[in-house]
Amino acid sequence: MSNTDTGSTTDTGSPDPRRPLDDEAAAERLSTAPVEERPDDAAPAFGVLGWLRWTWRQLTSMRVALILLFLLSLAAVPGSLIPQTSANALRVAQWKADHPGLAPLYERLQLFDVYSSVWFSAVYILLFVSLAGCIVPRTWQFAGVLRSRPPAAPRTLSRMPVYATWRTAADPQQVTAAAERLLRGRRFRVHASGGAVAAEKGYLREVGNLLFHISLFGLLVAMAWGSVGGGQGGKLVLEGQGFSNTMTQYDDFQGAPFYGADQLEPFGFKLDGFSATYQTRGDQLGTPRDFTARIRYWTGTDSSRLHKGAIKVNEPLEVAGSKVYLIGHGYSPVVTVRNGRGDVVFHGPTPFLPQDNNLTSTGAIKVGDYGTRDGKPGRKVQLGFSGIFSPTAPVKADPLTGWNSLFPAAADPKLILTAWAGDLGTDAGIPQNVYQLDTSHMKQLRQDGDLARAALKPGQGWKLPDGYGTLTFDGYQQWASFTIAHRPGNAVALGSAVLAVLGLIGSLLIQRRRVWVRASAVGGATVVETAGLARSESARIAEELAELAVALQDDAPAAEDGPQDPDGPQDRNGPGDRDGAEDRDGAEDRNDAGTREHAEARPHGSGTTEERG
Amino acid sequence: MTVVLATAVNEHLANISNYLIYSAMAVYLLAMLAHCFEWTFGSRGAVARRSAEQGGSLAEAAAAAARPAGARKVTVTVASAGGGTTTLTRTALAGEGAAVVTSGRGGDEADGPGAAGTDEQADLLGRMAVSLTVLGALVHFGGVLTRGLSVTRWPWGNMYEFSCALALTAVLAYLGLLAAGKKVRWLGLPVVLSALLTLGLAVTVLYTDSEQLVPALHSYWLAIHVSAAIVCGGAFYAAFVATALYLLKDAYEKRAAAGKDGGPLGVAPSVWRRLPAAGTLDKLAYRINAVIFPLWTFTIIAGAIWAEKAWGRYWEWDPKETWSFITWVAYAAYLHARATAGWKGRKAAYLALLAFACFLFNYYGVNIFVTGKHSYAGVG
Ligand code: HEM
Numbered sequence: 006m007s008n009t010d011t012g013s014t015t016d017t018g019s020p021d022p023r024r025p026l027d028d029e030a031a032a033e034r035l036s037t038a039p040v041e042e043r044p045d046d047a048a049p050a051f052g053v054l055g056w057l058r059w060t061w062r063q064l065t066s067m068r069v070a071l072i073l074l075f076l077l078s079l080a081a082v083p084g085s086l087i088p089q090t091s092a093n094a095l096r097v098a099q100w101k102a103d104h105p106g107l108a109p110l111y112e113r114l115q116l117f118d119v120y121s122s123v124w125f126s127a128v129y130i131l132l133f134v135s136l137a138g139c140i141v142p143r144t145w146q147f148a149g150v151l152r153s154r155p156p157a158a159p160r161t162l163s164r165m166p167v168y169a170t171w172r173t174a175a176d177p178q179q180v181t182a183a184a185e186r187l188l189r190g191r192r193f194r195v196h197a198s199g200g201a202v203a204a205e206k207g208y209l210r211e212v213g214n215l216l217f218h219i220s221l222f223g224l225l226v227a228m229a230w231g232s233v234g235g236g237q238g239g240k241l242v243l244e245g246q247g248f249s250n251t252m253t254q255y256d257d258f259q260g261a262p263f264y265g266a267d268q269l270e271p272f273g274f275k276l277d278g279f280s281a282t283y284q285t286r287g288d289q290l291g292t293p294r295d296f297t298a299r300i301r302y303w304t305g306t307d308s309s310r311l312h313k314g315a316i317k318v319n320e321p322l323e324v325a326g327s328k329v330y331l332i333g334h335g336y337s338p339v340v341t342v343r344n345g346r347g348d349v350v351f352h353g354p355t356p357f358l359p360q361d362n363n364l365t366s367t368g369a370i371k372v373g374d375y376g377t378r379d380g381k382p383g384r385k386v387q388l389g390f391s392g393i394f395s396p397t398a399p400v401k402a403d404p405l406t407g408w409n410s411l412f413p414a415a416a417d418p419k420l421i422l423t424a425w426a427g428d429l430g431t432d433a434g435i436p437q438n439v440y441q442l443d444t445s446h447m448k449q450l451r452q453d454g455d456l457a458r459a460a461l462k463p464g465q466g467w468k469l470p471d472g473y474g475t476l477t478f479d480g481y482q483q484w485a486s487f488t489i490a491h492r493p494g495n496a497v498a499l500g501s502a503v504l505a506v507l508g509l510i511g512s513l514l515i516q517r518r519r520v521w522v523r524a525s526a527v528g529g530a531t532v533v534e535t536a537g538l539a540r541s542e543s544a545r546i547a548e549e550l551a552e553l554a555v556a557l558q559d560d561a562p563a564a565e566d567g568p569q570d571p572d573g574p575q576d577r578n579g580p581g582d583r584d585g586a587e588d589r590d591g592a593e594d595r596n597d598a599g600t601r602e603h604a605e606a607r608p609h610g611s612g613t614t615e616e617r618g
Numbered sequence: 619m620t621v622v623l624a625t626a627v628n629e630h631l632a633n634i635s636n637y638l639i640y641s642a643m644a645v646y647l648l649a650m651l652a653h654c655f656e657w658t659f660g661s662r663g664a665v666a667r668r669s670a671e672q673g674g675s676l677a678e679a680a681a682a683a684a685r686p687a688g689a690r691k692v693t694v695t696v697a698s699a700g701g702g703t704t705t706l707t708r709t710a711l712a713g714e715g716a717a718v719v720t721s722g723r724g725g726d727e728a729d730g731p732g733a734a735g736t737d738e739q740a741d742l743l744g745r746m747a748v749s750l751t752v753l754g755a756l757v758h759f760g761g762v763l764t765r766g767l768s769v770t771r772w773p774w775g776n777m778y779e780f781s782c783a784l785a786l787t788a789v790l791a792y793l794g795l796l797a798a799g800k801k802v803r804w805l806g807l808p809v810v811l812s813a814l815l816t817l818g819l820a821v822t823v824l825y826t827d828s829e830q831l832v833p834a835l836h837s838y839w840l841a842i843h844v845s846a847a848i849v850c851g852g853a854f855y856a857a858f859v860a861t862a863l864y865l866l867k868d869a870y871e872k873r874a875a876a877g878k879d880g881g882p883l884g885v886a887p888s889v890w891r892r893l894p895a896a897g898t899l900d901k902l903a904y905r906i907n908a909v910i911f912p913l914w915t916f917t918i919i920a921g922a923i924w925a926e927k928a929w930g931r932y933w934e935w936d937p938k939e940t941w942s943f944i945t946w947v948a949y950a951a952y953l954h955a956r957a958t959a960g961w962k963g964r965k966a967a968y969l970a971l972l973a974f975a976c977f978l979f980n981y982y983g984v985n986i987f988v989t990g991k992h993s994y995a996g997v998g
Pocket residue numbers: 036037038039064065066067070074132133135136137139140214218221509512513947949950953954956957
């Protein structure tokens with residue numbers, strides 16, 4: 006491999022004007038890889054058309070494909086190091102806040118949306134254009150190869166990369182007939198003519214290679230289809246409540262040009278219960294071990310025909326062309342609020358959002374319909390409670406960590422609240438964060454000269470200051486959040502991926518190779534010559550040829566007195582053969598040196614050694 | 619709400635596993651020392667060995683020539699890159715199915731005799747090193763097995779376990795090649811050394827107590843995806859060693875051809891001479907990479923299928939996914955380079971090194987420095 010840095014070396018066996026014609030046909034390309042440009046014909050011709058043609062040839066060359074592949078991997082790097090909007094918009098916002106100087110620049114460079122950025126798209130689109138420009142002619146050419154015969158034997162077989170010869174008493178015709186039989190028996194494609202047999206095998210390599218590259222297009226199409234024809238939405242469901250697949254039920258929804266309200270298939274489910282299992286001892290105390298959402302679901306419009314099911318982290322529910330994934334879970338404290346007269350003005354669960362691994366959760370209880378303090382007509386007011394739910398609360402608030410939960414399960418839950426009165430801002434019609442109070446028009450209540458605050462256990466009540474009534478912490482429910490996703494293209498993607506792997510296996514593990522056998526009558530005896538040619542990297546062609554030759558000796562036994570290893574009838578060093586060794590397909594790679602046993606100094610004949618010396 | 623106790627962990631087995639891993643490290647350490655001595659003592663007879671071996675194989679060839687009548691014998695001439703030729707002789711004895719293949723090599727490309735050179739003491743040390751490696755691998759296997767048994771699941775749920783399994787596959791792959799009769803004892807030192815480094819890192823930085831898995835990992839895809847990744851890791855590593863040695867040996871060969879003394883990295887020429895030829899190393903590296911590339915492709919696809927099941931999307935450009943993709947494209951570029959004029963040899967080898975660097979970063983770098991959905995590897 007070390008002597009091929011010259012750049013002008015062709016490895017594809019492309020037509021070389023300096024090579025005798027028949028050789029060229031024989032060693033004709035074992036691969037359909039595009040012919041490499043030579044430096045001297047790289048200059049474009051005049052005119053727009055000339056430039057276009059030149060550009061196209063450049064774009065579809067192996068060298069440019071290589072550069073584009075390299076660029077693709079390089080272009081993918083920033084997206085893994087800089088937060089991405091598509092993955093986590095919150096982290097992007099945080100990052101922008103932390104780096105106010107860089108953020109606008111990054112924004113301009115689309116570094117927060119690398120994988121949909123202009124420059125990333127440009128690289129892969131160019132690569133796929135190059136791929137198309139490469140595959141189409143290759144497929145065409147390969148179809149031609151399949152229809153034609155294996156190329157006839159070159160005149161000078163001894164110049165092929167692997168070569169063996171011996172003399173035999175057998176008749177030349179008998180030898181070629183035997184060779185033909187032998188090669189056919191080994192599933193070569195065989196063609197005999199002019200006292201020689203030409204055979205070829207391993208077409209599946211090329212098939213595999215084309216299949217692999219074509220299935221990359223399949224993948225691209227599947228991804229594109231998935232993104233224009235699919236979408237997903239999120240929904241938080243409380244234990245005991247349900248979801249049905251209509252737009253209004255979603256907490257958030259990302260559609261696509263071909264996936265909107267009209268495309269939502271009718272189905273729904275009820276969350277009967279949610280259970281979580283946690284590690285209860287050791288270093289990993291509190292690490293989750295299992296989450297299960299027990300549900301009953303229906304399809305179609307008849308929501309009374311329910312099927313039982315369970316959704317776990319790796320086991321989504323498949324229903325009506327969509328999949329329902331369990332994404333998160335948390336607690337909803339249930340409280341009852343009574344006004345000064347004792348009327349219930351609020352009762353129910355409010356989902357709180359987990360803040361840490363032990364599910365310390367925060368949220369806001371908004372009592373929009375509080376009315377007046379004493380329940381009589383008068384100036385209306387609203388109450389808001391901002392709180393922390395701690396599923397396993399410490400006995401006392403810790404000076405550093407406050408009421409932070411010690412364990413994610415609700416072993417000893419506490420609800421810690423502060424109270425606000427005023428205008429919640431919910432009536433203005435502007436969407437609000439349901440987990441936070443907008444306190445811009447509210448006043449925090451005070452009690453005993455301090456901010457009003459309570460830490461409640463389930464069942465405990467709190468007498469609100471200023472005659473606002475009472476709040477009771479009745480208990481809690483769990484909630485689970487789901488992603489409901491519809492991804493069309495997935496089956497195509499999977500199919501393409503499977504074909505890609507199969508193609509690769511064929512492409513990388515199968516060798517395409519040619520074998521020739523010629524028997525010629527020379528001075529009363531028959532000289533049998535066999536030669537082989539394989540794609541580069543082939544180690545086995547020598548072994549294979551040896552095996553074939555030994556098998557052929559059944560029908561063409563070597564003459565006992567003949568030279569062991571004579572030169573072929575033609576001179577190995579014919580004129581005009583200077584480049585022969587290098588121009589041959591993969592001439593640099595054909596020994597399995599890993600299995601070589603001995604260093605044996607036995608140069609062959611007048612071999613190519615001096616040619617280089 | 620139910621709080622269920624997680625499946626118990628068998629602490630006893632978990633402790634045994636830890637002891638076994640430490641013991642394996644001790645045995646590997648001895649194996650490494652034996653290999654070091656093998657390389658050191660082997661320098662004494664390297665040159666002598668070369669001529670002796672040539673004499674030996676000529677004698678063998680002569681013996682083969684004096685074959686019984688009726689035997690069939692073919693000598694295939696193979697042209698080699700340097701312009702030299704190699705021969706491969708296949709002899710099939712009459713009436714028997716057995717075939718004897720002898721191969722010879724001429725010209726400049728001879729593979730070195732291996733670490734031990736001709737020195738008998740060095741050879742003995744080398745054998746001891748291999749025996750110790752086998753022992754180490756057994757103990758190591760026990761460690762991985764008991765770790766798995768202690769939690770009754772596949773033992774690669776976190777980086778510690780993944781590293782132990784990775785080191786084991788690398789050692790087993792090497793021993794497998796030896797068992798298949800390949801002359802790869804020269805790989806012993808780098809393999810054992812890296813197994814030691816990997817395990818060292820595992821037991822110090824990456825150690826995690828044996829425990830059950832987080833729900834995200836409850837899937838049979840863990841077994842499929844991660845074990846494929848482990849095999850790929852071992853193989854890519856072996857290919858990396860071969861590539862790096864190829865570059866060095868190639869530098870050495872060029873230097874020697876130019877008549878210069880000394881070897882690259884200031885290592886004595888006798889060491890370089892004992893290694894296989896640059897061409898051999900290059901081919902070995904290519905073969906491993908080519909064979910393992912489809913499996914790496916499969917690993918990524920399996921990961922995507924799993925992601926689809928777990929997160930609802932088969933591809934989200936999560937950092938781990940992204941770096942697997944980068945690694946994949948880098949290896950694809952390497953394979954392309956092997957088929958592109960002007961890119962073979964050293965340039966392709968640099969691409970292979972780069973691709974392996976991506977693999978390593980994906981494994982250590984992404985887990986430790988980058989947060990993403992894969993961040994349950996049990997570190998930091
Ligand atoms: C989408 C990006 C591409 C990827 C991921 C890719 C990947 C690969 C891989 C992994 C191989 C190795 C298989 C083998 O050696 O037989 C390969 C081979 C090949 N690729 Fe690509 N390729 C891409 C684009 C292209 C393009 C644009 C061209 C045309 C210019 C091309 C032409 C070839 C050829 C001719 C081979 C066969 C090389 C040989 O015979 O050894 N590929 N490709």
